[in-house]
Amino acid sequence: MKQRLNYSxxxxxxxxxxxxxxxxxxxxxxxxxxxxxxxxxxxxxxGCAYCIDMHTKDARKAGETEQRLYGLxxxxxxxxxxxxxxxxxxxxxxxxxxAENDIPDSLYDSVRKHFDEKEMVVxxxxxxxxxxxxxLAISFRTVPGTYQAK
Numbered sequence: 436m437k438q439r440l441n442y443s444x445x446x447x448x449x450x451x452x453x454x455x456x457x458x459x460x461x462x463x464x465x466x467x468x469x470x471x472x473x474x475x476x477x478x479x480x481x482g483c484a485y486c487i488d489m490h491t492k493d494a495r496k497a498g499e500t501e502q503r504l505y506g507l508x509x510x511x512x513x514x515x516x517x518x519x520x521x522x523x524x525x526x527x528x529x530x531x532x533x534a535e536n537d538i539p540d541s542l543y544d545s546v547r548k549h550f551d552e553k554e555m556v557v558x559x560x561x562x563x564x565x566x567x568x569x570x571l572a573i574s575f576r577t578v579p580g581t582y583q584a585k
Contacts, residue, residue, distance in 0.1 A: 439575045453571070456564045463557040467497050469523055472507065472516075473558070474565040476524055477531045479508050483569040484579035490565075492584040522549040523558055530562045 443450040460470065471494035478486035491504050506513040510524050526546045529538055550558055571577070 436576055436578060438578050442571055442575050453564070453567060456560065456567070460557060460561045460564060463554075465554065465557050465561060468494070468499055469520055470561055471497055471499060472503070472520060473523055473527045473561055475504065476507055476510070476527050477562060477565045478569055480528065480531045481566065481569040481573065483572050485572040485577040485582065486565065486569050488579045489582040489584075492582060496584045519549040522546045526558060527562050530559065531566055 471490055474490040475487060475494060478490060491499075494504060495501075500515075503515045506515050507524075510516055510521065516524065522545060525542065529536060529542055546558075547555065
């Protein structure tokens, strides 16, 4: 696969706008492990190989286990995730696939049991961010395997 264009070089302002959103999420109280799971799960759904590679590397570096990363695409079938993580993953899937479904009150209420109002905003912004990154990487064919965790 060949990269179509390097959006960060062509439009640094676009990259900076996305990085500001990341800065907001990283500066929040949201657990790093949870954020990495959310980013990886949305990237799996969107089929973003570059982002899957990146976020599994970042998750491992942050202490995430191989077992939990391998089980992520089937998280409902495993005992590896907390109730809070399950709520975040369910919210991630619903928002990532928003064109295919409604966000019912029952889902919102279920997730709210594990996240306060501010955390709901941060979690939602985290999901918005990764979906945006996925769309950039997929459309411009950012080459998977090139990312190195810092």
